[in-house]
Amino acid sequence: MYSNEYYEREPPIPPEDYVRVNHIELKDFVTDIFIALGVPKEDANIVADALVTADLFGISSHGVQRVKRYVGGIKVGNVNVKANVKVVRDHGATALIDGDNGLGQPIGVRAMELAIEKAKKYGVSLVLVKNSNHFGIAGYYSLKAVEKGFIGITITNSENLMAYVNTVGRTLGTNPIAIAIPRPNPPPILFDAATAVVPVGKIEMYSRLGKKIPPGWVIDPEGNILHGDPKKVLKAIKEGDAAILPLGGLGEEFGGHKGSGLAFIIDIISGVLSGAAWGVHVGYTIGTKPANVGHAFATIDIEAFMSKDEFFERIETYVKEIKSLKKHPKADRIWLPGEKAWLTMQTRLKIGIPLHKSVYKELMNIAKEAGAKKELRIIK
Amino acid sequence: MYSNEYYEREPPIPPEDYVRVNHIELKDFVTDIFIALGVPKEDANIVADALVTADLFGISSHGVQRVKRYVGGIKVGNVNVKANVKVVRDHGATALIDGDNGLGQPIGVRAMELAIEKAKKYGVSLVLVKNSNHFGIAGYYSLKAVEKGFIGITITNSENLMAYVNTVGRTLGTNPIAIAIPRPNPPPILFDAATAVVPVGKIEMYSRLGKKIPPGWVIDPEGNILHGDPKKVLKAIKEGDAAILPLGGLGEEFGGHKGSGLAFIIDIISGVLSGAAWGVHVGYTIGTKPANVGHAFATIDIEAFMSKDEFFERIETYVKEIKSLKKHPKADRIWLPGEKAWLTMQTRLKIGIPLHKSVYKELMNIAKEAGAKKELRIIK
Numbered sequence: 001m002y003s004n005e006y007y008e009r010e011p012p013i014p015p016e017d018y019v020r021v022n023h024i025e026l027k028d029f030v031t032d033i034f035i036a037l038g039v040p041k042e043d044a045n046i047v048a049d050a051l052v053t054a055d056l057f058g059i060s061s062h063g064v065q066r067v068k069r070y071v072g073g074i075k076v077g078n079v080n081v082k083a084n085v086k087v088v089r090d091h092g093a094t095a096l097i098d099g100d101n102g103l104g105q106p107i108g109v110r111a112m113e114l115a116i117e118k119a120k121k122y123g124v125s126l127v128l129v130k131n132s133n134h135f136g137i138a139g140y141y142s143l144k145a146v147e148k149g150f151i152g153i154t155i156t157n158s159e160n161l162m163a164y165v166n167t168v169g170r171t172l173g174t175n176p177i178a179i180a181i182p183r184p185n186p187p188p189i190l191f192d193a194a195t196a197v198v199p200v201g202k203i204e205m206y207s208r209l210g211k212k213i214p215p216g217w218v219i220d221p222e223g224n225i226l227h228g229d230p231k232k233v234l235k236a237i238k239e240g241d242a243a244i245l246p247l248g249g250l251g252e253e254f255g256g257h258k259g260s261g262l263a264f265i266i267d268i269i270s271g272v273l274s275g276a277a278w279g280v281h282v283g284y285t286i287g288t289k290p291a292n293v294g295h296a297f298a299t300i301d302i303e304a305f306m307s308k309d310e311f312f313e314r315i316e317t318y319v320k321e322i323k324s325l326k327k328h329p330k331a332d333r334i335w336l337p338g339e340k341a342w343l344t345m346q347t348r349l350k351i352g353i354p355l356h357k358s359v360y361k362e363l364m365n366i367a368k369e370a371g372a373k374k375e376l377r378i379i380k
Numbered sequence: 381m382y383s384n385e386y387y388e389r390e391p392p393i394p395p396e397d398y399v400r401v402n403h404i405e406l407k408d409f410v411t412d413i414f415i416a417l418g419v420p421k422e423d424a425n426i427v428a429d430a431l432v433t434a435d436l437f438g439i440s441s442h443g444v445q446r447v448k449r450y451v452g453g454i455k456v457g458n459v460n461v462k463a464n465v466k467v468v469r470d471h472g473a474t475a476l477i478d479g480d481n482g483l484g485q486p487i488g489v490r491a492m493e494l495a496i497e498k499a500k501k502y503g504v505s506l507v508l509v510k511n512s513n514h515f516g517i518a519g520y521y522s523l524k525a526v527e528k529g530f531i532g533i534t535i536t537n538s539e540n541l542m543a544y545v546n547t548v549g550r551t552l553g554t555n556p557i558a559i560a561i562p563r564p565n566p567p568p569i570l571f572d573a574a575t576a577v578v579p580v581g582k583i584e585m586y587s588r589l590g591k592k593i594p595p596g597w598v599i600d601p602e603g604n605i606l607h608g609d610p611k612k613v614l615k616a617i618k619e620g621d622a623a624i625l626p627l628g629g630l631g632e633e634f635g636g637h638k639g640s641g642l643a644f645i646i647d648i649i650s651g652v653l654s655g656a657a658w659g660v661h662v663g664y665t666i667g668t669k670p671a672n673v674g675h676a677f678a679t680i681d682i683e684a685f686m687s688k689d690e691f692f693e694r695i696e697t698y699v700k701e702i703k704s705l706k707k708h709p710k711a712d713r714i715w716l717p718g719e720k721a722w723l724t725m726q727t728r729l730k731i732g733i734p735l736h737k738s739v740y741k742e743l744m745n746i747a748k749e750a751g752a753k754k755e756l757r758i759i760k
Contacts, residue, residue: 089684089685094503094504094681123473123474126680163708167707193637197628197634223710247639248628254594257717261571268569273531278694279698300474300649305474314652318652325544326547326548327547328543328546328603329603330631335546
């Protein structure tokens with residue numbers, strides 16, 4: 001049904017500011033940078049794969065433009081390239097992993113792999129992680145469970161960017177939740193959402209595009225709604241004490257206490273219960289102290305409840321029902337969670353990943369400085 | 381800190397339309413109705429306790445005003461008073477329960493008790509339920525886990541009242557999620573939220589109070605925002621095909637795809653994976669076919685990850701940090717999830733539960749017709 005269609009959820013605008021590169025070559029290029037910085041090959045591969053997957057999905061805020069941040073973290077000694085990632089508690093269907101301040105992606109993949117092993121045995125599992133770093137898109141890990149036929153759930157805390165309901169200032173991370181559900185054929189269902197009204201990446205994108213920020217995304221330190229000029233709004237968040245609002249917006253009338261509450265609960269499970277940092281204590285990759293990010297990975301074995309065939313038949317019936325609903329007149333189409341990302345990936349596997357020219361240049365400089373691969377072919 | 385304060389999240393307005401009754405007497409009265417209708421005493425107790433707890437919490441939409449609906453379901457034979465609730469699958473940390481069309485509350489309590497037993501053994505657990513009915517407030521079950529010192533998570537699907545994002549009409553339930561976290565002293569943290577922008581109970585409350593519906597809660601069958609006159613809006617939902625919007629509102633600009641996606645995922649886990657109904661197929665208690673509601677109960681053993689003492693110290697530190705944030709100038713105070721419900725309960729334990737006079741009369745009639753207790757003392 002998608003075969004002849006090019007779709008990108010985040011198209012490169014204006015096109016002249018972008019180049020396109022092949023996803024495999026981009027992955028190799030990024031892998032090489034991390035290897036040159038002392039990261040073991042297997043870990044470097046995972047970091048590069050997670051970042052390039054985000055770019056394939058059209059989530060450039062979590063794509064290779066983060067290489068700079070991770071490399072910076074390694075250089076200041078805040079990210080441990082030879083992390084001794086280990087299980088420090090194991091209790092049947094649960095485990096606690098100490099990430100030893102390593103890169104978030106290899107820690108996350110190992111934690112999800114352990115969660116899958118445990119769900120195979122016990123039907124459900126929960127693996128918490130402390131002393132980790134930013135791990136990119138949460139959906140990447142939930143999809144690892146789907147690859148093995150399991151339901152995957154991933155949550156994480158993150159640096160403080162969001163206001164707690166009825167307060168001002170940045171207290172909570174935009175703490176996302178990603179749940180992936182297998183289907184008989186791709187794409188799987190992938191719900192991956194920040195508990196903020198928008199992730200900061202969306203504000204960064206608006207800033208690049210010069211698109212006005214609508215009223216209802218951000219408040220200033222006095223609690224006034226900040227909107228309009230995206231560069232000003234972004235600066236107020238990054239340099240001032242402006243905060244992104246929780247999902248549901250300001251106050252409680254439209255459910256701001258729900259987005260805020262979800263972010264708080266995610267922080268309690270992935271941060272407080274894991275032994276990681278929480279709230280304002282979660283550090284930045286390039287900081288003066290380890291970020292101590294906390295994650296949680298849960299996996300459900302479908303076959304603990306019904307046969308895979310029965311589940312697939314039921315989920316496909318539901319999907320057909322959703323697809324045959326009456327579209328809202330203002331909507332472009334009816335989407336399943338994860339479908340935009342998957343369609344974007346199909347497109348970019350064919351025509352390449354768009355990189356902003358400044359990101360391309362930055363990557364070249366980082367590689368040069370690290371003594372890594374020198375070339376990254378531009379295909380368009 | 382709360383001792384001398386009377387607070388009610390949903391005060392009885394206007395006061396002359398209400399009477400107050402003692403919570404124990406109300407519970408006895410309601411228990412007696414269900415016993416008279418053939419419900420085993422233990423089950424009747426649970427139903428009454430769950431309903432009265434909702435009233436104590438200030439969630440009257442899920443309180444004893446639901447007795448009429450449940451009794452109606454029993455009378456039309458759609459709710460099975462002698463349900464043979466049984467575990468039909470058991471796989472280590474997971475189980476599947478068939479509720480045999482019984483009342484949702486006793487099924488829910490048994491499922492959560494099983495989840496707690498399993499979490500004690502395996503650290504985490506997941507119990508799904510099919511062939512159930514409306515079970516009241518989801519938080520009631522999560523609090524059962526907290527009573528035993530565990531983290532409790534409850535989700536359920538429910539009759540279709542909400543639009544799927546970018547569509548019109550009622551497709552999804554307002555599918556709530558309730559997560560309860562123990563603290564060393566009450567109140568525990570209790571996040572209990574519909575994934576709709578508001579639960580239908582809030583629109584019913586606005587209708588009773590004659591309070592205008594703000595634009596952004598409900599859409600008509602053509603996708604136009606319905607607001608203003610609460611009676612008209614409520615009628616359009618109940619008799620027409622108007623729908624409540626998901627948390628995040630209309631379209632995707634403020635995250636409507638997030639509320640919708642969460643409701644969809646909750647439906648997949650509690651409905652599709654359990655073998656229950658989903659989406660538009662979830663029935664109403666008084667219907668022509670069993671409602672076949674699906675629930676999911678998960679429990680986490682804190683001590684699988686750290687000592688209870690350490691967890692308590694950490695969570696109390698976080699709570700103090702939240703409480704010392706700078707309040708938004710338009711907010712009344714900074715609330716923790718569940719705090720409004722808990723404070724309302726403290727008040728109502730002392731001064732009684734307000735019942736709308738029409739609800740009080742209805743209860744008297746139901747009791748009379750069922751041959752149950754004749755009196756329910758009015759204390760004010």
